[in-house]
Amino acid sequence: MYKVTVIGSGNWGSVAAKLIACNTITLHSFHDEVRMWVFEETLPSGEKLTDVINKTNENVKYLPGIKLGKNVVADPDLENAVKDANMLVFVTPHQFVEGICKRLAGKIRADAEGISLIKGMEVKKEGPSMISNLVTKQLGINCSVLMGANIANEIAMEKFSEATVGYNQNKSAADRWVQLFCTPYFDVTAVQDVEGVELCGTLKNVVAIAAGFVDGLEMGNNTKAAIMRIGLKEMMAFSKMCFPSVKDSTFMESCGVADLITTCMGGRNRKVADAYARNGGKRSFDELEAEMLQGQKLQGVLTAKEVHEVLSNRGWLHIFPLFSAVHLISIGRLPPSAIVKISEEKPRYSIYLSGSDISC
Numbered sequence: 001m002y003k004v005t006v007i008g009s010g011n012w013g014s015v016a017a018k019l020i021a022c023n024t025i026t027l028h029s030f031h032d033e034v035r036m037w038v039f040e041e042t043l044p045s046g047e048k049l050t051d052v053i054n055k056t057n058e059n060v061k062y063l064p065g066i067k068l069g070k071n072v073v074a075d076p077d078l079e080n081a082v083k084d085a086n087m088l089v090f091v092t093p094h095q096f097v098e099g100i101c102k103r104l105a106g107k108i109r110a111d112a113e114g115i116s117l118i119k120g121m122e123v124k125k126e127g128p129s130m131i132s133n134l135v136t137k138q139l140g141i142n143c144s145v146l147m148g149a150n151i152a153n154e155i156a157m158e159k160f161s162e163a164t165v166g167y168n169q170n171k172s173a174a175d176r177w178v179q180l181f182c183t184p185y186f187d188v189t190a191v192q193d194v195e196g197v198e199l200c201g202t203l204k205n206v207v208a209i210a211a212g213f214v215d216g217l218e219m220g221n222n223t224k225a226a227i228m229r230i231g232l233k234e235m236m237a238f239s240k241m242c243f244p245s246v247k248d249s250t251f252m253e254s255c256g257v258a259d260l261i262t263t264c265m266g267g268r269n270r271k272v273a274d275a276y277a278r279n280g281g282k283r284s285f286d287e288l289e290a291e292m293l294q295g296q297k298l299q300g301v302l303t304a305k306e307v308h309e310v311l312s313n314r315g316w317l318h319i320f321p322l323f324s325a326v327h328l329i330s331i332g333r334l335p336p337s338a339i340v341k342i343s344e345e346k347p348r349y350s351i352y353l354s355g356s357d358i359s360c
């Protein structure tokens with residue numbers, strides 16, 4: 001029997017728990033109960049968030065108005081939440097994962113499998129390190145990923161979406177994750193390319209910030225489409241230059257072009273970047289995030305910084321004008337209008353990608 005714990009309870013974490021809980025109750029190979037670890041906080045009412053979730057079956061802060069399923073149990077104790085589970089779903093903002101894994105080392109079941117729904121990466125001395133790799137290294141477990149065009153609030157309302165599971169070796173684990181997440185309104189496909197799937201989910205957040213700048217500057221649809229096209233090229237080039245095994249076909253899955261489109265149209269990164277540009281860069285991302293997202297976290301600004309660090313370390317800044325500009329704009333070193341300058345430049349990824357079909 002498989003027992004699932006969701007590590008994280010934000011907007012997407014709560015929807016993931018809902019999707020999983022509706023399946024564990026009907027599939028015989030899974031325990032009904034789904035534990036959801038909550039980073040505890042006190043609500044304005046004075047009550048603990050965990051207590052309110054367990055009383056109302058709703059995450060009133062991060063997913064109000066949606067019932068999670070009676071078999072979802074919120075738990076503020078991380079060790080207790082994972083101790084019986086052999087399927088661990090990681091879904092916190094990426095900046096918190098390393099600390100969480102440190103706390104979990106040696107505390108999980110030997111037969112546990114992981115999956116990361118987290119869109120982000122870490123930068124180590126040797127280069128970019130994906131979150132699935134961090135989980136594997138720190139906890140010694142196999143870790144797949146699930147990414148896609150998945151604005152959580154829409155899936156919470158059971159509107160049709162697709163998603164992509166990325167795996168490397170363990171196809172039977174990937175199939176089990178597909179079974180756990182699939183519903184009539186959430187269609188999941190597995191591809192053998194963990195890094196490719198994860199890089200798509202991670203890098204599209206940087207392009208979404210650029211798209212938000214274009215919206216805030218009211219530059220129109222053609223400019224936004226140009227930014228998305230250039231962004232997709234940079235996503236592909238960066239992914240393949242850092243991880244040569246990444247497959248071109250992955251970018252045509254839900255995790256690739258579809259996620260790029262939905263995030264640039266309706267995501268939180270786009271929304272806050274729009275406000276940043278409308279304010280002429282005078283109010284910081286941190287300030288706007290706190291005011292506009294009420295505790296939810298952006299991933300794009302931090303990812304742009306991390307990508308910039310990789311580009312700088314490797315001498316690649318000049319061949320990734322969009323990624324570079326997003327970081328420099330978001331820290332106030334360039335004005336938001338600088339985002340359109342990149343379309344006048346001619347990046348030459350193909351020089352670095354012999355044998356690839358990427359060219360400009």
Ligand SMILES: NC(=O)c1ccc[n+]([C@@H]2O[C@H](COP(=O)([O-])OP(=O)(O)OC[C@H]3O[C@@H](n4cnc5c(N)ncnc54)[C@H](O)[C@@H]3O)[C@@H](O)[C@H]2O)c1
Nearest residue numbers: 009010011012013039091092093096118119151152296297
């Ligand atoms: N929301 C979406 O539509 C969506 C869709 C797909 C993927 N994702 C990805 O899922 C991941 C999680 O995002 P989310 O939307 O579930 O979260 P969120 O942004 O809605 O909420 C932030 C979460 O971080 C928690 N938190 C705050 N400080 C913390 C700390 N110090 N340690 C641990 N946790 C802390 C909060 O309690 C909250 O649960 C991100 O990588 C995001 O890119 C989000």
Ligand SMILES: O=P(O)(O)OC[C@H](O)CO
Nearest residue numbers: 148149150151267268269
């Ligand atoms: O709201 P965003 O910008 O964090 O994007 C949400 C999801 O990643 C879209 O798939």
